[in-house]
Amino acid sequence: MRMLRPVRLHQALNRTVHTITLPDPDGRAVWAVETDIMEDHRARLYRDGQRTSMAKMPAGFTIPGGKIEVDAGLYGVTRVHLVTPDGQERRLAPAPGTLEYRRAVLTRDHPRLSRGIAVIAVVILLVNLVLAAPAWLEMVTSIPEVAERFGTFTSPVLLPGWLLATLTVAGVVAATERAVTWRHNRIVDAETIWTSL
Template structure:
């Protein structure tokens, strides 16, 4: 069996571009197997590979759906990380796969278990930052986008009512990215609050 078909151990230095999750399921014959999903960022997008007992079974671009005994593993990701990694059973019940030790998701879960008050504070701080960005940063991003000739010709240009110094804009971008990552790591999602903001992507 070639080495590239084996699941490579997770290394902490890969936390920014790789995530690893696992779940144990009984096969049709009653034998338990460990299934793992290795999600990695390539040059332009995310890719997911499915492993059974450490051997690769399938590989697809994200979003992806992998059939497994008793259901389907669904995978999705955003600019900031994995947003969905669930086993959807044939009955319709959903179960999230567990993050592997050493991953950013695992470390964030451990922080929540050991220091719940600090964890809640970080979570509320992330919400505050994202709300601030929605009010202050997004209008400026919309103005920048509206100046693109093709968009301006079709929809007209937009003048932001907010004008911030460059250093504050830079701070908002940095804080917004960190807040978005925090929301992904804790698997919290809100259609308005967690918009893939144009501002954070520019």
């Protein structure tokens, strides 16, 4: 039986662990869900540190007290909730060592700084939506196979390579910031698919 390993600093960008403690016939059980977006697109369920099952995402694990639903996208976990039989939902808490946990601690200890980072992330994504996304769309539609099927697109904005690269890196960081704080907006986050190319 495999045991749950702590999240190391070098794994913080790709590996997540979320936990929930629930009543159990033997007292209380700690359930944990582990995902690693670099390794595979699977979720692993642990009970008191021992792996009990694994499933391809989106995944659902039936446990005493409900079902844990898990899914992940390009920038991390998008859903990790316990759904009870009466339909109520509880999000599992990020485990120490994860990027989500570190970000939650920053929010708790420095709320103003946290809000500032959140605002900057939104501004970066909006700037990317206007400037970088059209440039990436032009680049993608210049691929012969794509152009043949969908046609080409010419960006109304011409960006130097260094600026496009800078906006792309900033967009990835901003999208990751929004993912680890569970923020999502259809308009603000519309361009994150381009920053992941």
